[in-house]
Amino acid sequence: MIPVWAWILIWTVLALALLGMLAWFAVRLFRKLMGTLGALEDLGDQVAALDLDTMPPRAAFHPAVFQDRRELSLAREQARIERVLRRAQRRDLSVSRGKLLQHTPYKPEDRPPC
Structure with a gap:
């Protein structure tokens, strides 16, 4: 039979481990989270570069019966x-997208370590 002090020592070592x-x-998860947030920031910059709000609003309809x-x-x-002109702008925007x-400027070497 194993003495009581040996059990206390075993459980202490297991708890510390x-x-x-x-x-x-936790450290690995924090590093991965920081890498992901950095990548999301870069992605946000790329999306902002797309400039999605270039379409002007359409004018209201006016009937032309008496003009x-x-x-x-x-x-x-x-x-x-x-x-x-709008078609040309959309085409240019589509080509740039x-x-x-x-x-993409992403390289596998830029990936954060696991």
């Missing part, structure tokens, strides 16, 4: 030109 292991896991024909044709031509997504 448990506390040490929990502290080591002059020349005014309507000029307004229609102006609307067509604005539509072409695609380039950003294809050529």
Whole structure:
């Protein structure tokens, strides 16, 4: 039979080992959390670079029943030109987003250690 002091010694060593292991896991988890927050900050900067709010608001609808024909044709031509410009802006924005997504600055070496 094992004496009482041996049991106390065994359980003390086991409890200290448990506390040490929990502290080591806490440090590792904290480091991973800090790395994740840094990566999220970089991602937020990339999303801010996308500039998603470039679309102007549309004008309200006005019926053209009693307006002059020349005014309507000029307004229609102006609307067509604005539509072409909006399409070009959307295309340029889409191309820049695609380039950003294809050529990310992330490298596997930048990954935080586990």
